[in-house]
Amino acid sequence: MEAKLRFSLADTSGQVKSMGEANAQLGTEELVLVPSAGAPLSIALRDVVSIEEMEYRILVQLRPSGSLMLFNAGLKHEDLVRALYRSVNELEMKDLLMDERLLKQGVPGEAELIGPAGTKHIGKCETRLYETALIVMPERGGLVRCRYGEVESVAVEDYRLVVSMESGDRLRLSKLGREIDPLRKGIMDGASAITSAALDMVRDAFPGAEPSGALKAAQLLKDGRTAQRREVEQACPGLWASLEGKLSTYGIGDELGHLSSTSGTDVLRIGMKRPLHAKEEPDYIFFLVPIYSPDRSKGGNALAFEASSSEEQGRATYFFRIWGRDEYRSMPAENMMGQADDFSKRVAKGLEAVNFRREPIYLSEADLFTPERARYRYAVMRIPELRLLRERFIGRIMHSSPEQWKQDVASLLAFNVAQKDDLAVWKRSMEAQGP
Secondary structure (H helix, E strand, O other): OEEEEEEEEEOOOOOEEEEEEEEEEEOOOEEEEEEOOOOOEEEEHHHEEEEEEOOOEEEEEEOOOEEEEEEOOHHHHHHHHHHHHHHHHHHHHHHHOOOOOEEEEEEEEEEEEEEOOEEEEEEEEEEEEEOOEEEEEEOOOOOEEEEHHHEEEEEEEOOEEEEEEOOOOEEEEEOOHHHHHHHHHHHHHHHHHHHHHHHHHHHHHOOOOOHHHHHHHHHHHHHHOEEEHHHHHHHOOOHHHHHHHHHHHOOOHHHHHHHHHHHOOOOOEEEEEOOOOOOOOOOEEEEEEEEOOOOOOOOOOEEEEEEEOOOOOOOEEEEEEOOOHHHHHHOOHHHHHHHHHHHHHHHHHHHHHOOOOOHHHHOOHHHHOOHHHOOHHHHHHHOHHHHHHHHHEEEEEEOOOHHHHHHHHHHHHHHHHHOOOOOOOOOOOOOOOOO
16 A cells, blocks of 8 residues: 655664655555655565554564654554554565465454453454464454464354463454354364374374374374473383384484483483475474583583484584573583473474474574575564574584584584583584585
């Protein structure tokens, strides 16, 4: 849409850099301000952090450049607010869902989110169903994303659809009309498909699994979740050994053995993930190994992650700092295991949120703002677990040879405990850090 208005563009310190009258032209990926005098200004919608209404003014916070104030739009103010939210939300959905197919078009209605802190009124919105999640797009507000793997139940209460999540939050959708039952069925089908995919992966990895055990393991490992050996064996005896066998088949069994021996702990986790387009790619099998020691002089304070779906793939092991480097030196030994395991689960959640793409983890801030990587900017802004991975990223080790890989692991772990700067990243050479 287009609207004549006034604008004020400020930097991060609040200093106004440009202001005046302009014709605002809102597109799918940018807002262009054409001033009555001077060159046009292009504002990338991927740079929008938040939108706030302030007495017929619209404050748009931008990353990393500062803020934009839009005002004096007259009768087009309401339309501009709605269109701006919609354009930003559409772009965010495209980027965050990482190529997921739309299964059900938007259903208009109203929504509210009920959680421990109270009720958040979302207001008018539309609900869409994708392959792994339902998305609520408010008319005035940011997206609400509910992953099917976290849905506990879906019920109709007083002509409203109530989606209860494992977190304790409840999404209540109203004024759905005849779409209430199709929408309920679509959400239930999505949740069922997530469990079915996990069950298929369990059976593929361990054909001899008992039906009840396979189902328990599927619930444990669905949607890219991970589990420790004792959890897997309790759910489905024999599955853990089969998963380790799969890792060996994929060519990373020796790496798991080496990292486990280096760790000296029994809190490693294994997980499975079926790609969105399962017919095009084989399943992922991946592991997370925390490496730490009460002897702080030893290399450690790192979580190793690796995934592979075939031995033909180029592979790399990724390492993340579990604690702050100063914090690690004084961390009570009795607290280490629990905190390291909690961090492993958070890493798995962040990886699942971006469908196990690695680029958003190791790209520099400068690379995030290149056109070809722009889609990852929303993921970094909107997914706390992904920001955590970027903050804690130590380095990645490419598989050039088994001997070189082991030497690099030892080098990285020693580097990590010797460093005092939490932002320091290990690099053997530019070749070792290449794509």
